[in-house]
Amino acid sequence: MSNQSNVILFVVNAPEFFLSHRFPLAVAAKKSGYEVHVATAEGPDIERIQAQGFIHHVVPFARSGQNPLNELGTLLCLTKLFRRVKPSLVHLITIKPVLYGGIAARLAGVKSVVSAVSGLGTVFLAESAAARLRRWLVTVMYRSAFKQSHLAVIFQNPDDRDALLTLKALMPEQARMIRGSGVTLSDYSYVPEPEGKPVVVMAARLLKDKGVFEFVEAARLLKQRGVSVEMRMIGSPDPGNPTSVNQQELDQWAAEGQVEFLGYRKDIAEQYAAANIVCLPSYREGLPKSLVEAAASGRIVVTTDVPGCRDAIIPDKTGLLVPVKNAVALADVIETLIDSPDLRKRMGQAGRALAEDAFAIEKIVEQHMDIYQELLKP
Incomplete structure (x- = not known):
């Protein structure tokens, strides 16, 4: 033709x-x-x-x-x-x-x-x-x-x-x-997890619907439990969106110090390579690009059991699902994974295979x- x-x-x-x-x-x-x-x-x-x-x-x-x-x-x-x-x-x-x-x-x-x-x-x-x-x-x-x-x-x-x-x-x-x-697989090479204090990263626009508040609350809970973890948030507010996080909330969270806010970044591959776990506690998605990129990077995913998010992983094989709007469940699963390096590695490798096969x-x-x-x- x-x-x-x-x-x-x-x-x-x-x-x-x-x-x-x-x-x-x-x-x-x-x-x-x-x-x-x-x-x-x-x-x-x-x-x-x-x-x-x-x-x-x-x-x-x-x-x-x-x-x-x-x-x-x-x-x-x-x-x-x-x-x-x-x-x-x-x-x-x-x-x-x-x-x-x-x-x-x-x-x-x-x-x-x-x-x-x-x-x-x-x-x-x-x-x-x-x-x-x-x-x-x-x-x-x-x-x-x-x-x-x-x-x-x-x-x-x-x-x-x-x-x-x-x-x-x-x-x-x-x-x-x-x-x-x-995802362009060559842009997201699978590298072993970094050593040292475990890093959990979330990459999304800073909207309520993306689960930003649950991520921050999970970070608070993990600190209260004495869990050694670094929680990182990549993304910026979206002032045109009614559910956007405002500057006052950002300033308050930054002052608390439980989450490191990195702002908008283009080097997502490097950020995922420097992390152990990728998290997205969103309320609903189409099929989130951030989780496709996490799979390509060979990183285990923690996300919510909602449309789009659950479709971006193979549950219990490349990632784990938590109930939506539940910071306690989110903290529980992150804590379990921090204590399970072999499970993280196995699921991360399965994620890379999923990316090669489907994404x-x-x-x-x-x-x-x-x-x-x-x-x-x-």
């Missing part, structure tokens, strides 16, 4: 997310002969996207999305962009691009749509009356966005897929399963390219 006339347009809210989660896929598409366009909000990484020969378009994705007029403006901007570029296929990534981009694709007559649902977000967790209203509205939007004749909806875990199937937002034959965004970027890219070719068949 000749791909020369095919134009793929990736739509993602932030340029840095495109680079961290979908960049290898766009490179592979370009190598296969597709003309690659990328639409994101403004950001400092746009030049890096353009430097790869991708054509970039700015779309005004607002972080919080509380202003209906702004949201309508984003939808209209996407519709105009699709009509102008006339893509053979749009690949919509993260919640707003999937919802608005799906509706815009229908309005603009885009032939083929790939929607990547990388987690259903906190709207499917909250139980307040306002949250239930938002959930109803989002469900209506999903149903509208998924009314396409040539559509594939990629899920990272079965819970998110089953939730949207139950809501009758899409047909079963439209659903696909790809486990996460993949290698080449396999993830190949699965996406197969979907593109299937949808673009004449």
Whole structure:
């Protein structure tokens, strides 16, 4: 099949997310002969996207999305962009691009749509009356966005897929399963654990929903028990997110001294190599990249028994699950692992094998390219 006339347009809210989660896929598409366009909000990484020969378009994705007029403006901007570029296929990534981009694709007559649902977000967790209203509205939007004749909806875990199937937002034959965004294995070499005081590291945006408070509380409990451990947190607050940790909380935790806050880091491979245990006590995920990277690094994982997190490990083989929002259980499991170096080593090696088998970027890219070719068949 000749791909020369095919134009793929990736739509993602932030340029840095495109680079961290979908960049290898766009490179592979370009190598296969597709003309690659990328639409994101403004950001400092746009030049890096353009430097790869991708054509970039700015779309005004607002972080919080509380202003209906702004949201309508984003939808209209996407519709105009699709009509102008006339893509053979749009690949919509993260919640707003999937919802608005799906509706815009229908309005603009885009032939083929790939929607990547990388987690259903906190709207499917909250139980307040306002949250239930938002959930109803989002469900209506999903149903509208998924009314396409040539559509594939990629899920990272079965819970998110089953939730949207139950809501009758899409047909079963439209659903696909790809486990996460993949990892470049050569970037995360498996090295033996460091000697000395055990290190537990958590890498995530500093949001309540990521389990930051439970991680800090577990650190307090371990100190009270006299357990010798160094707890490290990698990541920065996200002011546009209503569940973000605020500066006052950060200052208080820093003063307590139980957790070392390293801020935003790009050297995750080195940070994991310097750790003994990787932890993510999140409330819900698509399939967390941090745990895929932990597996590639050969590090045992402690995470919560929730959608996405449990799908990133083989329970009791590459990592251990704890109940969500339970700092005591988290501290208990960390303490057990600190006393079990052989178990950590065995599970870390099994994690590396899992990464090679399921998460290698080449396999993830190949699965996406197969979907593109299937949808673009004449």
